[in-house]
Amino acid sequence: MAGKRILLVEDEPNIVESLRFILEQAGFEVDVISDGNAALASVIADRPDAVVLDIMLPGMNGFDVLRAVRGDTKLASLPVIVLTAKGQPNDRKMAETIGATAFITKPFSNAEVIECVRSHAGS
Amino acid sequence: MRQNLTGYKIRSLRREAGLTQASLAKKAQISASYLNLIEANRRPAAGALLDRIAAGLGIDRSVLDGRAESRMVEALEEIAADPAVAVAPRPVAAEQLVSDHPDWASFVQRLYRGYLEQSETVMALADRLNRDPFLGDSVHRMLSSVTAIHSAAEILQGTERLSPSDRRRFLDIVSSDSETLARTAKSLVEFIESTHVRMRSVTPTEAVDAFLFESDNHFAEIEALTESFRSQAQDRESVEDAAARAVKLAGGRMLDIDPFALPESRRFAILRHWALVCGHEVIExxxxxxxxxxxxxxxxxxxxxxxxxxxxxxxxxxxxxEAAETWRYDIDRLARRFGVSYEQAAHRLSTLRRPGQPGVRFAFMRSDASGFVTKRLPLTNLPLPRHATACPLWAVHGAFQSPGVTVRNIGELPSGDRFLFFARAIDKVPAVAGRPRRLLSVMLACNADEAGRVIYGDGLQHEQAVVPVGTVCRLCRRPDCRHRQEAPLVV
Structure with missing residues (x-):
């Protein structure tokens, strides 16, 4: 599983610290981007193995990033795990409708995030 | 017409008195089978017969007229028609519930009022939570801090051989986000404590409606008080000057009146202030x-x-x-003669109910352009909606199409009862250039039988002028009405 590249799109520095730490501990390579537009550019250019995506981001929001990703046929099967404080049923439904692979609400347990990334990033 | 409750009431009181149908029928000088029909509301009881039945029951006739019960039935039917609580099939006739279990009927009414009150509060709070950017932002910041603390704490607790530098890093995260969380929570508490959601209660408003209705919107004690005051006023002194002088004599505070208010509003404000200061004891x-x-x-x-x-x-x-009868209830003429506004004169007409000296009996309704009813006084056979918008064909709405002009029609309810409706949209406050006018529509309605006594009924007596109307859509049985806004729940 080592060497799988995860793009972490999150704008809260202290959450980024923890997520980067646990994902690296689990053997993933982690790139961090805190802005929606840059995240989309990075997905297209770098083709990570999975994306962990916050919704409330500066610039383009997470839903728009996901929509753009799913609009690109080459990225249709890219695992995108939505990780958000917006945990209302309609937020979840929206994420599912536009093609989120999984949906995790904040606050999360570290183990939950690792298990989810492992199961979707592939081996 | 709504089923009269007199029969049910007779049956209930007869049972309470421990009388058989035969014994009461004998006292009332009718057959037991006829009394049975009366009690089932299949035959009317009125006039001398009702007097004999009341005497047979040993009660005053007024107990049997069923006005209060009719009002309760109207309220229950409106509740039963609310889609939020309606059930199918509809429950037993409201008349029967009111007649057989008046306490339960009253309980249902109170429960519904409470439900409306709570619904309004919940909606106001939900709206505020959804729309207030400070609240939304605060909740998001708190969740982010909690997430950072929780995740860092798990790392600190669950990672074997954590390096000293990593330990320090995650302890710093826990510390800094704890501070952020505390600050955010504190500002949120301050925000909530500094702003109050006004809990608007619908119940007191209904209590006022009930108070006016049950008093028949006529207060002999207050009429006597004002007549006595007028008789003592000095010659050539206007009533408002006399009132202002009386307030001053009573040691009352002088009133600050909006200098831009209309003259009749200023005058009315002085008179109201007199009532507050000098009429206190009588009103209490x-x-x-x-x-x-x-x-x-x-x-x-x-x-x-x-x-x-x-x-x-x-x-x-x-x-x-006297002036009203002479001028056939011409409100403009009355307003000019007595120096009051159109609305004040119209409202006074609805109080002309002195026993032995009554005027035409009017229902009164005042509504804003959205249909929100701000004042209502129904007639026994003309219920005015409490919780829904009145029939769009009522003059109270049409009046907004041409403010200042009296809109009138003879409306026929599905029950067959006919009423003369007339309404005018008036400026509640003086119009200000560049701002929307604050218009209110003032409507009076009387039984069509009395339309001939009222100038606004002129020319409306022919059959073609009669407009089929309802009370509220939910309770109206007219299937083909082009103005319908909601499906009928009563068929």
């Missing part, structure tokens, strides 16, 4: 005689009585009734 006695009222309802009822007293002072009963 009227309220005390009515029975228990909540503090909020009592305050609203007192305000209604202050306005009533001001109206009675400006438009003394006898002269006003």
């Amino acid at each position: 006695a009227v309220l005390a005689a009515h029975g228990t009222l909540s503090p909020e309802a009592r305050e609203l009822c007192a305000q209604a009585l202050h306005s009533y007293a001001a109206g009675a002072l400006a438009m003394p009963y006898g002269p006003f009734l």
Whole structure:
């Protein structure tokens, strides 16, 4: 599983610290981007193995990033795990409708995030 | 017409008195089978027969007229038609519930009022949570801090061989986000404590409606008070000057009146203030005689009585009734003659109910352009909606199409009862250039039988002029009405 590249799109520095730490501990390579537009550019250019995506981001929001990703046929099967404080049923439904692979609400347990990334990033 | 409740009432009181149908029938000088029909509401009981039945039951005839019960039935039917609580099939006839279990009927009514009150509060709070950017932002910041603390704490607790530098890093995260969380929580608490959601209660407003209806919107004590005051006023002194002088003599505070208010509004404000200062004892006695009222309802009822007293002072009963009869209830003429506004004169007409000296009996309704009813006084056979918008064909709505002009029609309810409706949209406050006018529509309605006594009924007597109307869509049985906004729940 080592060497799988995860793009972490999150704008809260202290959450980024923890997520980067646990994902690296689990053997993933982690790139961090805190802005929606840059995240989309990075997905297209770098083709990570999975994306962990916050919704409330500066610039383009997470839903728009996901929509753009799913609009690109080459990225249709890219695992995108939505990780958000917006945990209302309609937020979840929206994420599912536009093609989120999984949906995790904040606050999360570290183990939950690792298990989810492992199961979707592939081996 | 709504099924009369008199029969049910007779049956209930007869059972309470421990009388058989045969014995009461004998006292009332009718056959037991006819009494049976009356009790089942299949035959009417009125006039001398009702007197004999009342005598047979040993009660006053007024107990049997069923006015209060009719009002309760209307309220229950409106509740049953609310889609939020309606059930299918509809429950037993409201008349039967009111007749057989009046306490339960009253309980249902109170429960529904409470439900409306809570619904409004919940909606207001939900709206505020959804729309207030400070609240939304605060909740998001708190969740982010909690997430950072939780995740860092798990790392600190669950990672074997954590390096000293990593330990320090995650302890710093826990520390800094704890501070952020505390700050955010504190500002949120301050925000909530500094702003109050006003819990608007619908119940006191309904209590005022009930108070006015049950008092028949006529207060003999206040009429006597104002007549006595007028008789003592000095010659050539206007009633408002006399009122202002009386307030001053009583040690009352002088009133600050909006200098931009219309003259009749200024005058009415002085008279209301007189009622507050000089009519206090009489008004308190009227309220005390009515029975228990909540503090909020009592305050609203007192305000209604202050306005009533001001109206009675400006438009003394006898002269006003005489002028009204002479001019056939021409409100503009009455308003000019007594120096009051159109609305004040219209409202005074709805109080002309002195026993032995009544005028035409009018229902009164005032609504804003959205259909929100701000004042209502129904007639026994013309219920005015409490919780829904009135029939769009009523003149009260049509009046907004041409403010200042009286809109009128003869409307026929699905029950077959006909009423003369007439309404006018008026400026509630003086118009200000560049701002929307604050218009209110003032409507009076009387039984069509009396339309001939009223100038607004002229030319509407022919059959083609009759407009089929309802009360509210939910309760209206007209299937083909082009103005329908909601499906009928009563078929």
